[in-house]
Amino acid sequence: MDSIEDWLALHCQGEWDVRFGGIVETDEGIIRKQLDVMFEKIEDKTSFRDQFLTHGDAGAAGVSYRG
Numbered sequence: 001m002d003s004i005e006d007w008l009a010l011h012c013q014g015e016w017d018v019r020f021g022g023i024v025e026t027d028e029g030i031i032r033k034q035l036d037v038m039f040e041k042i043e044d045k046t047s048f049r050d051q052f053l054t055h056g057d058a059g060a061a062g063v064s065y066r067g
Helices: 002-011 042-053
Strands: 016-025 031-039
Touching: 002 016, 002 031, 002 042, 031 042
Parallel strands: none
Antiparallel strands: 016 031
């Protein structure tokens, strides 16, 4: 969570918030942490999605995106 907050602090122009959303177990038995990220500005949300979540390692790190 710290690395996500660091990224947001450096890249967002508006306000943002990150909250722990719980722990989810996948069908494969993998345990993942769920984080809820909220943005004041749509541009920041788009930048977060494009620059952070679309990297090839995002899925391996357990990162997913819901618009």
